[in-house]
Amino acid sequence: MIEQSLVLIKPDGVQRGLIGEVIKRFENVGLKIVGMKMQRVDKKFAERHYPKRLIPILGGKTLADWEDLGIKTTKGKEELGKQAWNDLIKFTTEGPILAFVLEGVHAVQIVRKMVGHTSPHKADPGTIRGDYSPISMGYATVRKFGGRNLIHASGTVEEAKAEVKLWFKPGELHTYKTVHETHTR
Ligand code: CDP
Ligand code: MG
Numbered sequence: 001m002i003e004q005s006l007v008l009i010k011p012d013g014v015q016r017g018l019i020g021e022v023i024k025r026f027e028n029v030g031l032k033i034v035g036m037k038m039q040r041v042d043k044k045f046a047e048r049h050y051p052k053r054l055i056p057i058l059g060g061k062t063l064a065d066w067e068d069l070g071i072k073t074t075k076g077k078e079e080l081g082k083q084a085w086n087d088l089i090k091f092t093t094e095g096p097i098l099a100f101v102l103e104g105v106h107a108v109q110i111v112r113k114m115v116g117h118t119s120p121h122k123a124d125p126g127t128i129r130g131d132y133s134p135i136s137m138g139y140a141t142v143r144k145f146g147g148r149n150l151i152h153a154s155g156t157v158e159e160a161k162a163e164v165k166l167w168f169k170p171g172e173l174h175t176y177k178t179v180h181e182t183h184t185r
Pocket of ligand 2: 153154155
């Protein structure tokens with residue numbers, strides 16, 4: 001029942017100086033940090049983290065946001081998705097990322113809940129994207145500046161397993177007991 005989730009503070013989150021604020025939230029909720037590093041990734045690595053199969057999904061999310069913005073288009077999911085994906089890869093490689101692994105019961109679901117909706121304009125207050133990002137993914141696609149929504153979190157347990165393996169070698173993950181596990185249980 002104990003899960004691990006991969007979290008990335010993306011280049012915009014690092015540039016905004018939000019590392020401490022974001023980590024504090026996960027520590028406060030009681031998730032355990034079992035690995036952490038700052039890394040700048042190249043295009044090849046970014047394409048492994050955000051594979052091309054995401055293109056129609058990004059296109060669909062762009063279309064939904066464009067409807068909210070009242071933007072009419074004849075472009076389809078594939079074409080818009082391709083543009084959003086290219087911008088996303090460029091954005092992902094533009095500066096250092098803070099990568100970490102959180103462990104705990106239902107870690108994947110709890111982290112996603114705290115991160116909020118993909119498009120910050122739909123993310124609830126109290127979530128990281130909802131509290132700190134004043135844009136929408138649809139706007140990002142219009143302006144072509146990449147999906148600057150501060151943070152990545154694994155979407156499913158399966159995705160988490162693959163992403164933890166992609167970002168961390170086994171020796172970079174740690175086993176230890178928190179003070180609560182040692183002294184209060
Ligand atoms: O990150 P999340 O799992 O919430 O969303 P996703 O559908 O897996 O998309 C991955 C990332 O692509 C998002 O976090 C955004 O940074 C970016 N994206 C984008 O650039 N344009 C969109 N229309 C949708 C997402
Ligand atoms: Mg995702």
